[in-house]
Amino acid sequence: MTDLPTLTRPESSAETLEVIRERAAWLRRRSLQMVYAAKLGHPGGDLSAADILATIYFGVLRYDPTRPAAPNRDRFIMSKGHATGIIYATLAAAGYFPVEELNTYMQPRSRLNGHPNRTYLPGIETNTGPLGHGFPVATGIAIAGQISGADYRTYVLVGDGESQEGSNWEAAMTAGHRGLKNLTLIVDRNRLQQGSKTEDTCGLDPMDAKFEAFGWDVEMVDGHDHAQLLDVLGRPVGDREKPLAVIANTIKGKGVSFMENGVKWHHGIPNAEEFEIAMKELA
Amino acid sequence: MAVEAQNDRPMYDCRNAFVETLEALAATDERIVAVANDSVGSSKLGGFQKKFPERLVNVGIAEQMLVGAGAGLANGGKIPFVSAASCFLTGRALEQIKADIAYSDTNVKLVGQSSGVAYGELGATHHSIEDFAWLRPLTNITTIVPADPWETAEAVKWAAAHEGPVYIRLSRMPVPALEIAKRTFEPGKAELVRDGSDLTIIACGTMVHLAVGAAEILAAEGVLARVLNHSTINPLDEAAILQAGETGAVVTVEEASVRGGLGGAVAEFLATHRPVPIEIMGFPGFAPTGSVEWLFAQNGLTAEGIASAARKALSRKDT
Numbered sequence: 260m261t262d263l264p265t266l267t268r269p270e271s272s273a274e275t276l277e278v279i280r281e282r283a284a285w286l287r288r289r290s291l292q293m294v295y296a297a298k299l300g301h302p303g304g305d306l307s308a309a310d311i312l313a314t315i316y317f318g319v320l321r322y323d324p325t326r327p328a329a330p331n332r333d334r335f336i337m338s339k340g341h342a343t344g345i346i347y348a349t350l351a352a353a354g355y356f357p358v359e360e361l362n363t364y365m366q367p368r369s370r371l372n373g374h375p376n377r378t379y380l381p382g383i384e385t386n387t388g389p390l391g392h393g394f395p396v397a398t399g400i401a402i403a404g405q406i407s408g409a410d411y412r413t414y415v416l417v418g419d420g421e422s423q424e425g426s427n428w429e430a431a432m433t434a435g436h437r438g439l440k441n442l443t444l445i446v447d448r449n450r451l452q453q454g455s456k457t458e459d460t461c462g463l464d465p466m467d468a469k470f471e472a473f474g475w476d477v478e479m480v481d482g483h484d485h486a487q488l489l490d491v492l493g494r495p496v497g498d499r500e501k502p503l504a505v506i507a508n509t510i511k512g513k514g515v516s517f518m519e520n521g522v523k524w525h526h527g528i529p530n531a532e533e534f535e536i537a538m539k540e541l542a
Numbered sequence: 543m544a545v546e547a548q549n550d551r552p553m554y555d556c557r558n559a560f561v562e563t564l565e566a567l568a569a570t571d572e573r574i575v576a577v578a579n580d581s582v583g584s585s586k587l588g589g590f591q592k593k594f595p596e597r598l599v600n601v602g603i604a605e606q607m608l609v610g611a612g613a614g615l616a617n618g619g620k621i622p623f624v625s626a627a628s629c630f631l632t633g634r635a636l637e638q639i640k641a642d643i644a645y646s647d648t649n650v651k652l653v654g655q656s657s658g659v660a661y662g663e664l665g666a667t668h669h670s671i672e673d674f675a676w677l678r679p680l681t682n683i684t685t686i687v688p689a690d691p692w693e694t695a696e697a698v699k700w701a702a703a704h705e706g707p708v709y710i711r712l713s714r715m716p717v718p719a720l721e722i723a724k725r726t727f728e729p730g731k732a733e734l735v736r737d738g739s740d741l742t743i744i745a746c747g748t749m750v751h752l753a754v755g756a757a758e759i760l761a762a763e764g765v766l767a768r769v770l771n772h773s774t775i776n777p778l779d780e781a782a783i784l785q786a787g788e789t790g791a792v793v794t795v796e797e798a799s800v801r802g803g804l805g806g807a808v809a810e811f812l813a814t815h816r817p818v819p820i821e822i823m824g825f826p827g828f829a830p831t832g833s834v835e836w837l838f839a840q841n842g843l844t845a846e847g848i849a850s851a852a853r854k855a856l857s858r859k860d861t
Contacts, residue, residue, distance in 0.1 A: 330619055378647050384617055386646040389637055395607045396642055399614015399622075406575065406596055407618070426638075429607035436602075 272489065275318045279485045282352055283313035287514050288541045289352075289361060290344030295534045297365040299373065303524035305345035307449040307482070307509040308416060312349045314488040315414055315445075324354035327381035331411045334400050336384050338393025339418035339447060340374040341526075347371050347380075355382035391424025393417065394444065398430040401442035401502075412496055416445045420452025423461050428473070434502040435474025442502040443492065444475075447482065449511035453525045470504040482507030514541050553716035557586045557655065559691035560712055563698040564623055565590050568597065574702060575599060575615055577624040579608045584714075585625040585655050605630050609638035612650040621649060621702055628654025628670035628711055629661075636676055643707045644680035651701045652683075652709045658748065658797030659829055659837045660714045666828035673711065674775050675802025683707045684729050685775040687747040687796075690719045693773060696727035713748050713797070715834060720750065720771065730777035738766035741793065741856055742786035743848065746772050746804050749795040749823075752838075755845025760852055767852055775804055780815075783808055787816030791855040793823060795848055800824040819858035821851040 269275050287309045294300035321333045337346045344364070351358045356370070363369035370379040374388030385396045397415035404411055417427060434442050446466060450457050457463050467477045476499055480487040491505050511525070512518030515537040521527075529537055568574040568590065575597040576590050582600060591598040599615070601607045605626065612624040624631070631654050632639065643650050654673060661668035677683055686701070686708065688694040694712065701708040722733060735750060736757050745753040750771045757767040768789060770782055786792050792812065794805035805822030812818055829837050838844060842851060 334617070376645070385613055385648075386641055389641050391606070392610065392638065392641050395610025395638070396614040396617070398607065399611035399616075400618045401614070402599055402611060403575075403615045403618020403620050406599075406620070409618070426606035426610065429601070429604035430610065433601050433604065433607050433611070 276485050276489065279313045279317050279489070282317045283310050283485070284541065286313055286345055286348045286352065288538060289348040291515070291529070291534070291537055291541065293344045293348065293361055293364040295529055296362070298528050299365045300344045300528070301341045301526050302344065302529070303451070303511040303518060303521070303527070304339060304342040304418065304447070304449070306513045306515065306518065307511045308339070308342055308345050308447050309513065310483045310485060311416060311445055311447065311488060311507055311509075312345055314485050314492060316349050316353045318485075318489045319492045320414070322353070324382065327355065331409060333411050334384050334397070334413045336387070336393040336397045336413070336415040337375060338387050338397070338415055339390070339421055340387030340393070343371065343373060343375060346375060350380065350382040353382070356380065390418070390421040391426035394427045394430040398434045398439065398442060401434065401439040402437065404441050405437065405439060410496075412441050412443065414443045414445065414492070416447060418452070419446055419448045419450065419457050419463055419466075420460070422446065422463055422466070431470065431473040431475065438474070438500055439502045440499045441496050443505060444502065445492070445505045445507055447509050448506050449509040451511045451520065451522050451525070455522060466506050474501060475504045476501045477504045477506065479506045479508065482509035483513055516540060551718040553718055554691040555714060555716055556688060556691055556694040556712050557714060559694040560653065560698055561586045561589060563695040565593060567699065567702050568594055571621070571702070573619060573621045575620045575622050577601065577608060577612050577615065577622050579603055579605055579626045579630065581626045581655065584627060585653070587625060605634035606638050609635040609652070610642055612652070613638070613642035613646060613648045616649040621651070623651045623653055625653040625655060627668070628657040628673055629668050632670060632673040632676055639677070639683075640680060644683050647682055648707060649705055650707055652707070654709065654711045656714045657711045658713060659825070659834055662834040662837065663831055665831060669829055671797070671799045671825045671829075674796070674798045674804065675806070677709055678776055678802060678807065681776065683709050683776065685709045685711065686729065687711045687773050687775060689747055689750040689771050689773060690717055692719060692725065693727060697773075700727055700729065711747065715748055717748055717751055729774045730779055732779040732782040733771040733773070734768070735771050736767070736769040738768040739789055740766045741791035741852055742768040742770060742789045743793045743795060743852060744770045744772045744783070744786060744804065744808055745795040746775065748797050749843065752843060752845050752848055753795055756848035756852060759845055759849040765852070765856065772804060775807060778807055778811060780811060783811050784816055787812050787818050790859045791819045793821045793848060793851050793855050795823040795843065797843070798824050800826055819855045821855045823848060823851055
């Protein structure tokens, strides 16, 4: 699949939203195609994060894919590292590596491992996969920026099930205590984890009150509404005094009718017939 | 005093060499930051904090955050020295060390304080005798166990200049300075503390000084023991270990578990390249309640105990 338009960052938000919409649709199709080809992956979580990633990479983040280690780049960390279909498709679309390389997903010695590895691929900031790792690392990056007075911003996406890991709350405490306004956390709140609903497993609600209590600003958004996402994620850092938690309410499997809100699609792989239906729905 | 005083020589707490060196480096390199888990006092970082308050990051009692912050600070261009009691640093945050530091290959310097059984009576929760076995498979973490203040300072300087993960394992127990005429610190190069041809004692950290005492006891019996200060658990000095094998018998001594540490590494190498009798000295498992001195004595970690193990290794030599 190479139907990828050339990337430009438009001036107006209406044009930006159009780019994000197009990219999000492409990311959904491409990530599902990767999962189907590899017979491996986590399509439910890929699809729930597609709009968040499209908004961040094509509407918010300041980066140059030809200079992935530029000191003042904005950082994005995919803490829910199992959703590799969507992060790899996003990085390819953003120009970090050729789109054709997505065809190697999970193949022997591919740079596109089942969980992202910064020593393999440009654009990956830290290796994730074990849950609860990205948020503390992102907090450390934000502390470095605070110490240096650098103006880069750090964004980290965590899964809601992942939020059950205690390390996240160590990071939430540290970031709140230090007033890390250069740090934005996005929670992919699809309300499902691998085995069941989050609220039936180890309940997380109310997430907004939890982060407020830890000293954060909190925004609740529809995680599939690009305008809402762009509005809260694009706000200038200078306007705030606290780190920002964006609770993005999402639907696991979003965009494919039979996958939506289905726990089996956490790491379920569509058969040929299901894949065909899914691709039609995502067209 | 935990490590036997030798002829009233002055004794040093290597933590002082650590912080003095770190402060000197930080004065000329603003990338250097210290990261602590409420461990400012036990790491002796009070002076650093006074001089560089913005560069002392105290995350509180949160070791996962502590190590994750190290990885993040390195990503942000800093050279973080992450300092905490080694039992908590390596135990509580082991997965962060694996994923965020080793697997991600980040430029983080982990500094384990009060390692081994330095916390004595506080018990096995506070002892750090498992850290070598936990970190040895993480092959890109250079692991340094300095034996005295000079080596501590050199290790800190080397770590700051080296791009990549490092674990420096310090003790709080006073040790004398090693008496070696000409010294150069190089990871993967053991120091010849005393030469000998009958067998080789390979030691690290606090144990090197006891090994020297053992060699003196053995010398009085006409046995010439070589003593190596093998301060880098990773990488190994394979040439020196092979030469140790040539002496026909080996004793390893470490303030750590006998499973998977320096002794394990030496045994793995010699079993493949030059099988000889090896006696592995250290701790067999969780230590009972007792002072550091008592715990050392109980486990034969004295000059006489090491000499005794050397005699045993010699008795197993091919004749």
